[in-house]
Amino acid sequence: MDIFLQIIISGVSLGAMYAVGTIALSLLWGTMGMMNLAHGSFIAIGGYMAYWCMTVMGASWIFVLPLALAAGMLGGYLLYHLVVRWMFERKEFSVDIIIATVAVAALVENGLLNVAGPEAKRQPFSISGGLKLGDVVLPYQTILTVAVAIILMVIVLYIVTRTKMGIVIRAVSQQQVASQLMGVNVMSAFAQAMMLAGGVAAISGVLVTGATQLFPGVGFDTTIKALVICIIAGLGNLRGAIFMAFVLGLFEVAVQYIFGQQYGFPAMLSLVIVLLILRPHGLFGKETVERV
Amino acid sequence: MTSAIQVSNLTAGYGRRQVLHNISLDIEEGMVVGIIGPNGHGKSSLLKVLSGLVPATSGQVFMGGVAIDGMSAHQRVAKGLVQIPQGDLVFPDMTVEENLLMGGYLAQGRTEIDRRVNKVYEMFPRLAERRPQIARTLSGGERRMLGIGRGLMIEGQIMLIDEPSLGLAPKVIDMVYEVLAKLRSVSPTLLVVEENPVRLQAIADRIYLMDNGEFVWNGTPDELSRNSDLIATYLGA
Amino acid sequence: MNRSAQNTKRKEIWRDFWVGLAFVAIAVLIPVFDPGNYILSQITLFFIWAAVVTQWNLVFGVAGVYSLAQMAVFAIGGYATGMMGLYAGWNLWAALPIGALAAVIASFLIGAANLRLRGPYIAIMTLAIAQVLYALIVTDVECFIYKGKLCLNFTGGAKGLIQYGDFGFKELLGFKYRVLGDYYLGLVLLILGMLFALFIMYGPLGATFRALRDNRICAEARGVDRVRNQLLVFALSGIFTGLAGGVYAGIQRTFGPDVLSSTLLLFLLSMMVVGGRGTKWGPILGAGALMLVDTILRDFGEIRVAGLSLIILVVMIFLPRGLVGLVEDIFRWRPQSRWDERVKDGIARVDFREFQRLRNPKKHPLGTSGNNG
Structure with a gap:
C-alpha cells in the first residue's frame, strides 16, 4: 500500500513537471505552428535567474518569479525577432524552426556553460520538507509545482480565450491575412505570443530546477518529453496535454518502480508510439482535413 | 468632389513577374466603382496592392491626398482603408461574435464596439441568430455576410470588396447584393471587383474593365450594357 | 519523358x-x-x-x-x-x-x-x-x-x-x-x-x-x-x-x-543544412565546410558549440537552401519566362486556362491600346 502511495506521489510530482512544460509548448504550437526545441533554454534561464537572485545576490525569494518572468519574456521577444520571424513565411517553417531552435538551445547551453560553469547547482527556490501521509512523504515542492502548474494553465487559458490579446493571438494563428486587414500588426501579435510562452516557460523552469538540480543543459530532456506528451494529447490541446502529462508521469514512475529506474522513459515512449499508431492525431486531437 | 483614393502609374508583380502595368485610377468620395474582367488578370492583385498586402514596384497611392505607399497593411486599415478579402477568410475557429470583435480591433472602448456590433446585427439579422456559432460551421452565404459585417466593424472611409459573389448560389448572390446596395448608405466609398458585370451594373456609378493587368475601358454601367462587343470579347457572355 | x-x-x-x-x-x-x-x-x-x-x-x-x-x-x-x-x-x-x-x-x-x-x-x-x-x-x-x-x-x-x-x-x-x-x-x-x-x-x-x-x-x-x-x-x-x-x-x-550526444547530432545536422537539404552534393560540401570550421574552432574549445549553432542559425535564416542553393543561384541566374518563375515560386494551384495563356501569350483581340468604348 505504501509503495502504491509512493508511486502516486512521485508520479504526480513528475507529471506536474511535465505539465508545466507542456503549457508553453502547446501554446506556441497552437498559435504559431511552432515546436520550440529551445524551450529547455527558457527552463534553464528561469532556474539560473532564481540562482542568481537568491544565491549570488542574496535577495529574497519574492523577486524570483517576477525576475524569471521578465527574463523569459525578454528571451521570447529576442527569439522571435532574431530567429522566428525570418523563417515564418516559409513552406517548411515547421521543420526549419525545429532545426533552428535546436541550434538556439545549444547556443544558450554553451553560453550558460561558459558563464556559470558546468557543475550542477542546488537551486534555492524550493521548499524542503513535506506532508506526512502514513509512512510516505508528500514533498511541499510537489504541492507547489502542481499548484503553480494549475494556476499557470488557468492564467494562460484565461488570456487566450478572454482577453483582447488572446483573441488577437488566436485570430492571427487562424487567419493571418484577415488579421492584417482588421488592422492587427501580425508581427507584434506573434512576438506577444512568444513572450507569453517564454515567461511561462521560465517560471516553470524555476519550479522544475527547484525540485531537481540546476545545470546548463537542464531543460532538454524535459522539452523532448513534454513535446512527446503534447503530440500524444493532440498538439495545441492545452487541457489534454496537462491531463496526459499526469497520466504519463504516473506510468513512467510505475515502470521505474517495477522494472528499474532506467526503463521509465523507454517504456513511456513505447506506449506513446503504440498509441500514436492507433491514433495518429493524438488522443484528443482533431482530425484535420488537408487541402491540396 | 474630393477624391477618396487616387492611384497613379501603379506597377506591381510577384517576383520578376509583373501583373499590373501602369494602373491609374481616381475614385471620388461617395462613389461606387466596379472593376470587372476575366479571371487571373490582376483585379484581386490590384486590391491587394491598394490594401498593402502586396507591395507595389512603382507608382503611388493616395488616400484623401496623403500618400500611403510606405504603409503596411495594418497601418492602412487604421487610416480607414478596409478590404473584404476574396473567399471569406473568416477566423474559422472563432464564434461569429468573436469574428466581429476582431473587426472592432481598432475601435476604442467597450461601448463603441457594442454599438458597432449591434449595427452589424441590425443589418444582418441572420448573424445575430448565429452569434455563438463557430464560423467554420456557417454556410457559404453566412460566411460572406460575416466577412462583410466584420469589415463594416472597422467603419472605414473606403471599402474594397473582392468578388462578393464568388462561389455562391444565385439566390445567395441576390442577398449579398441587397446588402451591398444597403452599404452605399453606410460606407462613403466602395470599390467592388467582380468577374461578372451583371449585378454590378445595378449598384455601380462607374465600371472599369481590366485585362492583362491594365484598364482597357471605363464608363458608366449604361454604356457598358450598350457595348455588346466589349462584353463578348472580354467576358465571353 | x-x-x-x-x-x-x-x-x-x-x-x-x-x-x-x-x-x-x-x-x-x-x-x-x-x-x-x-x-x-x-x-x-x-x-x-x-x-x-x-x-x-x-x-x-x-x-x-x-x-x-x-x-x-x-x-x-x-x-x-x-x-x-x-x-x-x-x-x-x-x-x-x-x-x-x-x-x-x-x-x-x-x-x-x-x-x-x-x-x-x-x-x-x-x-x-x-x-x-x-x-x-x-x-x-x-x-x-x-x-x-x-x-x-x-x-x-x-x-x-x-x-x-x-x-x-x-x-x-x-x-x-x-x-x-x-x-x-x-x-x-x-x-x-x-x-x-x-x-x-x-x-x-x-x-x-x-x-x-x-x-x-x-x-x-x-x-x-x-x-x-x-x-x-x-x-x-x-x-x-x-x-x-x-x-x-x-x-x-x-x-x-x-x-x-546532441552536440554530434547538431554537428551532422548542420552539415546537411549548410550544404543544402535534398541536393546531391550538399551533404559532402556541408560536411567539408563544417569539418573545416570545427578544425579551426578546436582551439577555442569552449565556444565550439556556440560557433556551430550560430552557423546553423545564420544559414537557416539567410540560406535555407544551403551552400549548394547559393552556388546554383550564382551559376543559374538568367532571365526566366513567366511560366518558369511561377513553377519555381511553387504556386501549386495553377488555373489551366492561365497555363495555356502563359504558354501561348497571344495579343488580346482589341490590341493593347486602352480605351475602345
Missing part, C-alpha cells in the same frame, strides 16, 4: 561524374603531400560523417521524412560491429556486414514506428527515440561478461565498448602508415555511399520519394504506396549509415554513447 528532358538528365549525370571524379582525384592525392597525421585523421572523419550525411539526406532531404534518428542508426551499426568483434570474436571486416544489417533493421523499425505521423511530429519522435537509446546505454551497468577481473557491460555503458579489435592496418602497413589505411577505407566508404545515393536519386525510387515529399496526397492519389516507400527509404539509408558506424568503430577502436 521527352528528348530534351533526357538530354538534361544526361548532361546532369556527366556533370556529377566530373565533379565526383575531381573530388576523388583530390582525395586520393592528398596523402602524397604528407599533411601530417592530425589532418589525415580529420579528413578520415570527414569521409565518415559525409557518408552518414549523404544517407541521412536520402531520408530527410529527398524523401522529406524529417527523421532525427540517423545517429541512432549509426550507433546501432557501430555497436553491432563492435559487439561481433568483442563477443563473437569475429574479424571486424566480417562484422561490418552484420553492423550494416543491424542498422538496416533498426532504421526500418524507426521508419515503421513513425509511419502514421508526418512532418515535425516525426522529428520529435525520432529525436525521442535517439534520446531513449542514449539513456539506455548510459544507464547500462550490469555485468555482461568478465574479461579477467574487468566487468564489461553489454553495451559498454557510459564508457563505451573497447577491445573489440580493428581492421588490422597496423599489421598490414606498419604503425607509421596505419593512418593511411584508415584514410583510404573512409574514402572508399564515402565513394560507395555517394554512388549508392546518386543511384537512388537518379532512379525511379528517387522520383517517387520526391513526389511523396512535394505532394503526398497527389502522389498517393496517383497510386504511390507511401507506406512501402517510407519503409524502403529508411531501410536503404540504413545500409551505408550502419557501415559507416562499423568503420568508425574500427578506426576509433572504441565506440561509446557520445555518438548519440
